[in-house]
Amino acid sequence: MRVRGxxxxxxxxxxxFNGVWRELSPTARKRAWATCRECEPPSAExxxxxxxxxxxxxxxxxxxxxxxxxxxxxxxxxKQPPASPEAEMSLLGSxxxxxxxxxxxxxxxxxxxxxxxxxxxxxxxxVIDIYDKHHSGDLVQITDLLRDRGVLDLVGGADYLVELAxxxxxxxxxxxxxxxxxxxAKLRRLIEAAGQILYDAxxxxxxxxxxxxxxxxxxxxxVFEIAQEQxxxxxxxxxxxxxxxxxxxxxxxxxxxxxxxxxTGYHELDELLRGMQPGEMIVLAARPSMGKTxxxxxxxxxMAIGGLPVAGAPAGKKNPVGLFSLEMSKNAIVxxxxxxxxxxxxxxxxxxxxxxxxxxxxxxxxxxxxxVAPVFVDDTPNLTVLNLRARARRMVxxxxxxxxxxxxxxxxxxxxxxxESRQVEVSAxxxxxxxxxxxxxxxxxxxxxxxxxxxxxxxNRPRMSDLRESGSIEQDADVxxxxxxxxxxxxxxxxxxxxNPDKIGIAEIIIAKQRNGPTGVVKLSWDxxxxxxxxxxxxxxxxxxxxxxxxxxxxxxxxxxxxGTGGPGGAKPWTHQAEPKPGGEEAPFSxxxxxxxxxKKTGPIENHRDGGGPEIDEETDLPG
Numbered sequence: 001m002r003v004r005g006x007x008x009x010x011x012x013x014x015x016x017f018n019g020v021w022r023e024l025s026p027t028a029r030k031r032a033w034a035t036c037r038e039c040e041p042p043s044a045e046x047x048x049x050x051x052x053x054x055x056x057x058x059x060x061x062x063x064x065x066x067x068x069x070x071x072x073x074x075x076x077x078x079k080q081p082p083a084s085p086e087a088e089m090s091l092l093g094s095x096x097x098x099x100x101x102x103x104x105x106x107x108x109x110x111x112x113x114x115x116x117x118x119x120x121x122x123x124x125x126x127v128i129d130i131y132d133k134h135h136s137g138d139l140v141q142i143t144d145l146l147r148d149r150g151v152l153d154l155v156g157g158a159d160y161l162v163e164l165a166x167x168x169x170x171x172x173x174x175x176x177x178x179x180x181x182x183x184x185a186k187l188r189r190l191i192e193a194a195g196q197i198l199y200d201a202x203x204x205x206x207x208x209x210x211x212x213x214x215x216x217x218x219x220x221x222x223v224f225e226i227a228q229e230q231x232x233x234x235x236x237x238x239x240x241x242x243x244x245x246x247x248x249x250x251x252x253x254x255x256x257x258x259x260x261x262x263x264t265g266y267h268e269l270d271e272l273l274r275g276m277q278p279g280e281m282i283v284l285a286a287r288p289s290m291g292k293t294x295x296x297x298x299x300x301x302x303m304a305i306g307g308l309p310v311a312g313a314p315a316g317k318k319n320p321v322g323l324f325s326l327e328m329s330k331n332a333i334v335x336x337x338x339x340x341x342x343x344x345x346x347x348x349x350x351x352x353x354x355x356x357x358x359x360x361x362x363x364x365x366x367x368x369x370x371x372v373a374p375v376f377v378d379d380t381p382n383l384t385v386l387n388l389r390a391r392a393r394r395m396v397x398x399x400x401x402x403x404x405x406x407x408x409x410x411x412x413x414x415x416x417x418x419x420e421s422r423q424v425e426v427s428a429x430x431x432x433x434x435x436x437x438x439x440x441x442x443x444x445x446x447x448x449x450x451x452x453x454x455x456x457x458x459x460n461r462p463r464m465s466d467l468r469e470s471g472s473i474e475q476d477a478d479v480x481x482x483x484x485x486x487x488x489x490x491x492x493x494x495x496x497x498x499x500n501p502d503k504i505g506i507a508e509i510i511i512a513k514q515r516n517g518p519t520g521v522v523k524l525s526w527d528x529x530x531x532x533x534x535x536x537x538x539x540x541x542x543x544x545x546x547x548x549x550x551x552x553x554x555x556x557x558x559x560x561x562x563x564g565t566g567g568p569g570g571a572k573p574w575t576h577q578a579e580p581k582p583g584g585e586e587a588p589f590s591x592x593x594x595x596x597x598x599x600k601k602t603g604p605i606e607n608h609r610d611g612g613g614p615e616i617d618e619e620t621d622l623p624g
Contacts (some may be wrong), residue, residue: 040596043196047529063373081118082187084180092120093164095127099137102128109177114185122146123164139165193222221390229521262319263405265302265536268522272511273479276403276443277305280515281434281476283409285448285467286453288485292447293328293509294531295406295483297336299445304373320374322392322401326411330379337375342366375400384413385432389569391622396440404440405431408447410468427472429513434476438502448473450482461487462513480513485526507533 006576091109091367106128112121126145130137139161146152155161167224197219206213248260261275276282286292300321324334339346343360348355355363376399378391388406394403406412414428454462462482467473472479485507490496495503523536 082184087177087180089122093168094171094174096165101171102131104175105178108182122151172366189226221386224390265352278441280478281437282445282475283481284481287450298533304375320404321403322395323377323405325379325407330377339530345529373485405445426469430473430476478515482510483506
């Protein structure tokens with residue numbers, strides 16, 4: 001075939017079409033791409049382009065005309081995977097020559113699969129197995145083991161082992177050879193991952209409407225797994241570790257008010273935990289409807305805003321929070337956050353009723369507070385541990401997330417372990433979450449369900465052994481918190497409410513395990529109307545205290561006492577209202593559920609962070 005045009009253009013086209021473009025020098029490539037219109041041959045005389053996969057082209061784009069040409073997939077498939085046979089031979093020779101260097105190599109080479117050659121794979125496996133048993137090894141032992149395994153001829157016989165040992169003068173460079181082998185192996189794993197990603201992309205249609213997103217998540221997960229394959233860290237001296245710890249304590253004292261972790265916003269809880277510590281797995285467990293999600297959202301809000309759980313409260317240091325909600329949708333989470341922040345009933349936000357103007361103003365104020373809260377919500381259902389790791393890593397990298405929350409553990413899956421049993425699967429999930437906390441060095445708060453054992457126990461108080469489906473959660477967790485509300489079990493029991501007024505609207509966080517600190521119980525106030533937990537004020541007076549002090553009668557089921565009941569979330573506190581003075585003036589004394597304290601404070605106790613109550617005229621005598 002005669003190709004018209006300048007010689008450089010013809011040479012460039014011929015070389016390109018014959019797949020030898022890489023053989024041309026850079027100067028020749030540039031000149032070959034610069035094909036003028038006058039030299040371009042007619043379309044009938046052009047050489048046919050070679051076959052290529054869909055979407056791939058040999059023709060340069062206008063912007064890349066003077067750059068290196070686009071690499072085709074076919075040219076990649078023709079290449080040999082990255083490997084260094086020389087480094088592999090030198091490494092094996094060093095290990096045979098001096099087994100004492102094996103400990104230095106084990107932290108670098110992950111296993112026999114890091115070797116590109118099958119016979120090198122078998123030899124390395126034999127050397128390591130002999131060292132594990134005898135802490136030594138020689139040519140005779142290695143030869144016998146390979147013969148017993150039936151692969152001696154495959155590896156080249158005893159002669160090849162002798163050749164390996166004689167190829168290196170000394171074993172001192174074994175770690176250097178090991179790093180080369182490990183790097184080449186990592187590149188091969190990247191190529192394998194890219195091939196799988198390519199296959200998934202071509203078959204994304206088989207995965208449904210979310211196929212593209214699933215392929216992206218899978219691709220990120222595969223690359224993330226390879227990126228996490230780091231060599232073992234070098235040991236540090238105690239001097240270095242002490243300096244780091246003192247610097248951390250100094251920073252905590254200066255920035256965190258003495259807390260080394262992320263403050264939760266609950267004073268007593270922070271006193272026990274010293275904040276949520278980086279790298280720890282924290283489990284919050286309870287029976288259904290106890291308020292696990294509500295408490296987690298309260299924690300997320302308070303940690304993200306760094307202020308008080310009241311609309312319009314001043315903000316402090318913000319800590320970005322990543323929330324993985326496998327149970328609730330994003331809309332439901334937003335409704336709960338608005339209700340808890342504004343004080344407007346969560347039922348009103350579900351629609352169907354007109355919201356009063358005052359409540360709507362509270363909602364607007366709460367929304368303004370929450371808009372600046374760095375909370376990032378992912379409501380993808382049925383997450384696997386690997387998906388979670390990939391998404392959490394992305395959150396930390398993109399948004400600087402300091403705390404990760406998962407709602408909840410039993411809704412996750414581990415496909416590989418699911419084939420054995422549910423207990424094995426939950427154990428795999430728990431270990432994965434623990435590893436996630438260590439890898440990202442952030443606290444991971446994981447919600448979990450409790451079994452029914454606590455409900456058959458006197459007092460209904462939960463225990464650590466009540467964790468559902470796996471005992472490994474107890475082992476993996478650094479902190480285990482059990483949420484308990486005794487009132488939940490007596491919603492319809494009026495006698496219990498009369499006998500236990502101090503337990504109405506009260507929740508307990510039982511710190512059943514803390515690896516690096518004390519255990520204990522933290523009391524919180526609970527408002528079922530807004531699903532809000534607040535710090536318990538020990539100076540607030542319960543209704544029983546008030547009636548004993550002032551001689552008030554105890555309300556009974558037949559009397560007109562205002563012992564209202566809420567739903568499963570809790571009961572409305574009993575309050576006593578004094579009779580108004582003549583002329584419409586209010587009486588100076590009107591104790592509520594929280595009692596009162598000195599200071600000009602009005603309204604319910606939950607609006608006063610210092611436990612204040614209604615304003616009292618000091619010149620007026622108290623009743624009784």
